Each structure stands twice: as C-alpha cells, then as structure tokens.
Amino acid sequence: MSNLEIRGLKVSVKLPDGQLKPILAGVDLTVRAGETHAIMGPNGSGKSTLAYSIAGHPKYQITGGSVTLDGADVLSMTVDERARAGLFLAMQYPVEVPGVSVANFLRTAKTAIDGEAPKLRTWAGELRGAMERLQMDPAFAQRNVNEGFSGGEKKRHEIVQLELLKPKIAILDETDSGLDIDALRVVSEGVNRIGATGETGLLLITHYTRILRYITPDYVHVFARGRIVEEGGPELAEKLEAEGYERYLAETGPAT
Numbered sequence: 001m002s003n004l005e006i007r008g009l010k011v012s013v014k015l016p017d018g019q020l021k022p023i024l025a026g027v028d029l030t031v032r033a034g035e036t037h038a039i040m041g042p043n044g045s046g047k048s049t050l051a052y053s054i055a056g057h058p059k060y061q062i063t064g065g066s067v068t069l070d071g072a073d074v075l076s077m078t079v080d081e082r083a084r085a086g087l088f089l090a091m092q093y094p095v096e097v098p099g100v101s102v103a104n105f106l107r108t109a110k111t112a113i114d115g116e117a118p119k120l121r122t123w124a125g126e127l128r129g130a131m132e133r134l135q136m137d138p139a140f141a142q143r144n145v146n147e148g149f150s151g152g153e154k155k156r157h158e159i160v161q162l163e164l165l166k167p168k169i170a171i172l173d174e175t176d177s178g179l180d181i182d183a184l185r186v187v188s189e190g191v192n193r194i195g196a197t198g199e200t201g202l203l204l205i206t207h208y209t210r211i212l213r214y215i216t217p218d219y220v221h222v223f224a225r226g227r228i229v230e231e232g233g234p235e236l237a238e239k240l241e242a243e244g245y246e247r248y249l250a251e252t253g254p255a256t
C-alpha cells in the first residue's frame with residue numbers, strides 16, 4: 001500500500017525582495033492509499049503552502065523536515081518526477097495550455113506517467129466513460145486545456161484526470177470553491193469513486209465544510225498558523241461547521 005509521509009515539514013515563502021517568510025511551522029501527516037483526509041482551516045493558515053510545497057513550486061523553500069512517497073524522497077524530485085512517482089497535484093499543470101486539446105493533454109499525461117502510451121483500443125472508451133461520469137459534453141475533449149473553462153469545468157477536468165491517471169496520492173486544493181450545487185455533487189461523487197477504489201490516497205484541502213456533506217473523510221486535520229492543531233474523524237468536520245475556526249485562531253499564537 002502506498003503512503004505519503006510528511007514529517008516536521010517547515011516551509012518559508014520567498015518574497016520578491018529575497019527575504020524568507022516562515023509559513024509552515026512543522027507539519028506531520030501520513031496519507032495511505034484508500035484513505036481520505038480533509039485538511040481544514042482558516043484563510044491564510046498555510047493549507048495551499050502545504051500543497052504547493054509537495055508539488056515542488058519554486059516560490060516555496062523547504063527549511064526543515066521531509067516528505068516521502070513509499071520511502072522515496074519527494075523533495076529532491078523534479079515536478080515531473082513527482083508526477084511519475086504517483087503524486088497528483090492539480091496545480092502542477094499550467095493554467096492554460098494554448099493549442100493543446102483536453103484529449104491530447106490527457107493522453108500525453110497518461111503516457112508520461114505510465115512510461116508507455118495507453119492502448120488505442122481501450123483509451124478512447126476510458127476517456128469517454130470518465131467524461132460521462134462527470135456529466136461532461138463529449139465536445140469538451142476537443143477544447144484547449146483550461147482555455148475559457150468555467151470554474152466547474154476546471155474541477156470536472158481535474159476529476160477526469162484523477163480517474164484516468166490513477167495516482168497513488170492526490171492532493172486537491174479548494175476543489176469545492178466556485179462550484180454550484182450540481183457541480184459540487186458530481187465532483188464529490190467522482191472523488192468518492194476514486195476513494196472507493198482503495199488505490200489512491202486523497203488529501204482534500206478546504207476552507208468550507210460544505211463538500212464534506214458529500215464526501216466523508218476518514219480523518220480531519222485542522223490547520224491553523226502553519227501547523228495541525230487538532231485531528232479527528234468526520235465528527236470533527238461537523239464541529240467545525242457549528243463552531244467555526246475562532247477557537248483555533250485564539251489558541252495557537254503566531255507561526256515560528
């Protein structure tokens with residue numbers, strides 16, 4: 001079984017003047033294939049910094065700790081190597097890919113990750129099936145990646161990628177933001193399907209509790225001031241919905 005292990009992770013962001021601003025103050029988290037984890041927390045607590053750091057974004061500098069995937073050192077890998085190792089991070093892909101259709105993009109990504117092109121005989125059917133399950137128009141496959149996509153189309157495309165690329169670990173940052181209720185349901189069902197395969201570990205990062213009405217995480221971690229301040233099961237999400245994050249902001253003090 002695959003697992004992502006984050007140990008004592010400390011991260012600073014590089015500011016334009018070259019200074020380092022500490023954001024993550026030591027994060028410990030283990031995500032195994034088949035588990036669904038939710039990271040929840042107030043705006044500015046460092047949730048996206050965690051996702052970007054694991055993705056290898058150059059703006060974020062690791063100042064301590066480790067991240068391993070099945071024992072392999074993720075932090076020393078290039079962004080491409082991370083994807084081939086089985087990490088899926090939606091933000092690693094360019095915002096727009098001019099002139100590249102969704103169909104070509106997905107086939108190229110699948111080929112890069114598997115090390116061989118998908119079988120022509122079965123690939124078209126897999127792509128069609130994945131799009132149907134996300135209730136997407138087949139014509140969508142011929143559009144250029146992210147060009148003029150609505151918020152909902154971007155998120156559905158993310159889930160189609162997950163279904164086809166079958167990563168070991170997927171990190172989804174604010175997958176629920178900007179979705180209307182129908183899109184939220186369809187996207188959540190996609191996430192649940194991927195969770196149910198038992199082959200992918202899911203790390204859902206969200207500020208709002210609403211997506212957790214459709215997806216029941218195995219574990220909930222509350223993030224505040226750059227660290228995990230509370231952990232529990234799905235009942236913790238219900239508590240957060242009722243009480244908000246006020247308590248954690250008062251309790252934890254500044255990140256160091």
Ligand code: ADP
Pocket residue numbers: 013014015021023041042043044045046047048049050059
């Ligand atoms: P969240 O995703 O929980 O809302 P972020 O990880 O986006 O939080 O941000 C955490 C903190 O780091 C915030 O105070 C934010 O202003 C700061 N930060 C993140 N990225 C940058 C950046 N590129 N430049 C300056 N500050 C940043």
Ligand code: MG
Pocket residue numbers: 034035036195196218
């Ligand atoms: Mg599960």
Ligand code: MG
Pocket residue numbers: 047048049174
């Ligand atoms: Mg964020």
